[in-house]
Amino acid sequence: MSIVARNNSHWRKRMSRFGLTGYLFASPWLVGFFLLVAFPMAASLLLSFTEWNGISLSQIRWVGLENYTNALRLDERGDDLVYTALWNTLVYSFVSVPLGLMVALMLAVLLNQSLRGIALFRTVFYMPHVIGGIATIMMWLFVFNPDVGLLNIVIRPFYDALAAVGVLREGASPPAWIYDSAWSKPSLILMAVWGVGGAMLIFLAGLQNVPDQLYEAADIDGAGLWGKFRNVTLPQLTPTIFFNLVMGVIGSFQVFNEAYIMTGGGPDNSTLFFVLYLYRQAFEQFNLGYASALAWILFVIILAFTLVILRSSKVWVYYEGDPA
Amino acid sequence: MSVFATDSVSRDTRRAALRSGLGHAKHARMRRCLWNALMYALLIGLSVIFLFPILWAVVGSVRPLKEVYEFPSLFVDDPQWSNYSKAMNKLPFFRFILNTVVICVASVTGQVLSAAMAGYAFARLKWRGRDVWFIVLLATMMLPLQVLLIPRYIEFKYLGWINTYKPLIVPEWLGGAVFFIFLFRQFFKGVPRGMEEAARIDGASEWQIFWSVFLPNAKPVLMTVGVLSFIGQWKEFMRPLIYLSDFESFPISLGLQMYNTLEGSWINQLLAASVVALSPLVLLFVIAQRFLVKGLLLTGDKG
Numbered sequence: 001m002s003i004v005a006r007n008n009s010h011w012r013k014r015m016s017r018f019g020l021t022g023y024l025f026a027s028p029w030l031v032g033f034f035l036l037v038a039f040p041m042a043a044s045l046l047l048s049f050t051e052w053n054g055i056s057l058s059q060i061r062w063v064g065l066e067n068y069t070n071a072l073r074l075d076e077r078g079d080d081l082v083y084t085a086l087w088n089t090l091v092y093s094f095v096s097v098p099l100g101l102m103v104a105l106m107l108a109v110l111l112n113q114s115l116r117g118i119a120l121f122r123t124v125f126y127m128p129h130v131i132g133g134i135a136t137i138m139m140w141l142f143v144f145n146p147d148v149g150l151l152n153i154v155i156r157p158f159y160d161a162l163a164a165v166g167v168l169r170e171g172a173s174p175p176a177w178i179y180d181s182a183w184s185k186p187s188l189i190l191m192a193v194w195g196v197g198g199a200m201l202i203f204l205a206g207l208q209n210v211p212d213q214l215y216e217a218a219d220i221d222g223a224g225l226w227g228k229f230r231n232v233t234l235p236q237l238t239p240t241i242f243f244n245l246v247m248g249v250i251g252s253f254q255v256f257n258e259a260y261i262m263t264g265g266g267p268d269n270s271t272l273f274f275v276l277y278l279y280r281q282a283f284e285q286f287n288l289g290y291a292s293a294l295a296w297i298l299f300v301i302i303l304a305f306t307l308v309i310l311r312s313s314k315v316w317v318y319y320e321g322d323p324a
Numbered sequence: 325m326s327v328f329a330t331d332s333v334s335r336d337t338r339r340a341a342l343r344s345g346l347g348h349a350k351h352a353r354m355r356r357c358l359w360n361a362l363m364y365a366l367l368i369g370l371s372v373i374f375l376f377p378i379l380w381a382v383v384g385s386v387r388p389l390k391e392v393y394e395f396p397s398l399f400v401d402d403p404q405w406s407n408y409s410k411a412m413n414k415l416p417f418f419r420f421i422l423n424t425v426v427i428c429v430a431s432v433t434g435q436v437l438s439a440a441m442a443g444y445a446f447a448r449l450k451w452r453g454r455d456v457w458f459i460v461l462l463a464t465m466m467l468p469l470q471v472l473l474i475p476r477y478i479e480f481k482y483l484g485w486i487n488t489y490k491p492l493i494v495p496e497w498l499g500g501a502v503f504f505i506f507l508f509r510q511f512f513k514g515v516p517r518g519m520e521e522a523a524r525i526d527g528a529s530e531w532q533i534f535w536s537v538f539l540p541n542a543k544p545v546l547m548t549v550g551v552l553s554f555i556g557q558w559k560e561f562m563r564p565l566i567y568l569s570d571f572e573s574f575p576i577s578l579g580l581q582m583y584n585t586l587e588g589s590w591i592n593q594l595l596a597a598s599v600v601a602l603s604p605l606v607l608l609f610v611i612a613q614r615f616l617v618k619g620l621l622l623t624g625d626k627g
Binding site for chain 2: 021030113115132
C-alpha cells in the first residue's frame with residue numbers, strides 16, 4: 001500500500017517535472033504540427049525529387065534534381081514561365097509592400113490624433129483589410145472595367161480635356177487596367193494598398209507605445225513636426241516597421257486570388273504570379289512533383305528575403321536598451 | 325498620446341504663454357481649430373476614396389443592365405431592387421451561404437478552443453522543451469502555406485477527405501492559424517499571478533482553472549480570434565477551390581466565382597450577389613470592431 005502510494009507520488013513528481021499538463025494543453029497544436037506541417041513538409045521535399053501525376057502511388061518515379069534544373073535552367077529546355085512568374089511576383093512585392101507600408105504609416109499617424117470621431121475613421125480604413133475577399137474582388141472588377149468602371153468614368157473627362165487641348169492625341173482612351181498588360185500589375189498593387197488596414201492597425205499600436213516624454217524632450221529642443229516624426233516617431237517605430245515589412249513580404253509572395261479571379265494570369269502572363277503558376281502545375285496539369293519543386297523554390301526565396309531583412313535589421317531597427 | 329496635433333499646439337500654447345499676452349493664446353487656439361479642420365478634411369477625403377469601391381458596387385447592383393453599359397454614371401434614377409431577387413435565384417445563393425455558415429461555425433469553434441489551449445500552455449504552464457516549441461511555433465507563423473498545399477492535398481486525399489468539409493475544419497481544431505495561438509499567449513502572459521491562486525488552493529485542476537478562471541476573463545481575445553477567424557474562413561477561397569468540386573457543397577467564395585464565370589451580360593446581378601455576400605462581414609465587423617481593435621492593440625506587439 002505504502003509502496004504503491006510512494007511509487008504513485010514518485011511518478012506524479014516525474015510527470016510534473018516533465019510537464020505533462022503543459023503537453024496536454026499544447027497537444028492539439030502539437031498533433032497539428034506533426035500531421036499538418038512537419039510530415040507534409042518532409043513529404044513535399046521528397047515529392048519534389050519525383051515525377052508523379054497523383055493518381056496512384058505505384059507511378060511515382062524518382063528523377064533526382066531534374067524538377068529543379070528544369071525549372072531553373074535558362075536555355076531553351078528550361079521553363080520560361082517560372083522566370084515570368086518570379087519576375088511578376090517580385091515586381092508586385094517590391095512595389096506593393098513599400099507603398100503599402102508608407103500609406104499604412106501615414107494613415108496610422110493621421111489616426112493617432114485625439115480628434116472627435118476618430119474611432120469611426122479607424123474603422124473605415126481598417127475595414128477593407130478585414131472584409132476584403134472574393135466579394136470585394138468582384139467589386140474591383142467593376143471598378144477596373146475599362147468601359148463602365150468607376151476609375152475610367154472619373155478619369156475619362158481629364159483624358160478628353162487633354163485631348164481637346166492637344167496634349168494627348170485625338171481619341172486617346174484611359175488605360176484598360178487589368179485588361180492591359182502594362183497596367184495589370186499596377187491595378188493589383190492599387191488593390192493591395194486599399195487593403196493596407198492590417199499594417200495600419202499594427203502601426204497604430206506601435207505609435208501608442210511611444211513614450212510621451214520623448215516628444216516633450218523634443219519640444220524642449222524646439223523640434224518641429226517633421227523633426228519629431230523623423231527623430232522620435234520613426235526610430236521608435238522601427239521594430240513595428242520591421243514586423244510589417246517581414247509579414248508584408250511573405251504575404252505579397254503568396255498573392256493568388258486576385259490573379260486567379262480577375263485576370264487568370266493574363267493579359268500576356270503579366271499577372272502570372274508564382275503561386276498561381278504553382279497551382280496550375282499542381283491542380284490543373286497534375287505535375288505534383290514539379291509543383292512541389294516550385295513550392296520549395298518559392299520557400300527558399302521567401303526565406304532568403306526574410307533572412308536579408310533580419311540581417312539588415314541590426315543596422316536600422318532600434319531596440320530599447322540598445323547601446324547604439 | 326497624439327503625435328501631431330496637440331503636441332505642436334501645446335508647444336505653441338506654451339510659447340505663447342511665455343511671450344505673455346492673451347492675444348497669442350487666442351491665436352494658438354485659432355491655429356488649433358484650423359489644424360483640426362484640415363485633418364477632418366483629409367480624413368473625410370481619404371475615407372471617400374477607401375469606401376468608394378464598395379459604394380460603387382452598391383450603386384451598380386441596383387442599376388438596370390442597359391444603364392450599366394450605356395450611361396455609366398455615379399447616380400441611379402430608378403433603382404432596380406429586383407436585381408437582388410433575380411441574382412439570388414440564378415444560382416442556389418442561400419445554399420452557398422448556409423454551407424459557409426456551417427464551415428465557419430465548425431472551424432471557428434475549433435480554432436478558438438485549440439488556440440486558447442496552446443496559448444495557455446505557452447503562457448502559464450511549465451513543460452519540458454516549451455521554449456524550443458515556442459520558437460518552432462513562431463517559425464511556422466512565417467512559413468508560406470503554399471509549401472504545404474500539395475502534400476496536405478495528397479494527405480487528405482488518402483484519408484478520403486476530398487469533397488468533404490474536413491480539410492477546412494479539422495486543421496482549425498489542431499491549432500489552426502498560429503497567429504491566434506500567439507495572441508492568446510500574449511494575453512494570458514499579462515494576467516497577474518494571483519488570479520488562479522485561490523482556485524488552486526481550493527484544489528481545482530489545471531483544466532478547471534483554464535476553463536473557469538482564465539477563459540471567462542479573456543473576452544477581448546476570444547472575441548478577436550473568433551471574429552477574425554470567422555471572417556477569414558468566410559473569405560477563404562483557395563482551400564475550398566482545391567478540396568471541393570461538388571457544386572452543392574460550395575461556400576459563398578466559390579459561389580461568387582461561379583456567378584463571375586457565368587456572368588456574361590449581367591454584371592449588376594453579380595454585384596448584387598457580392599453585396600449580399602459581403603454584408604454579414606460588414607455587420608459583424610461593425611459590431612465587433614471595438615473589441616477587435618482593443619484585442620489586437622492589447623496584445624499587438626512587444627513579445
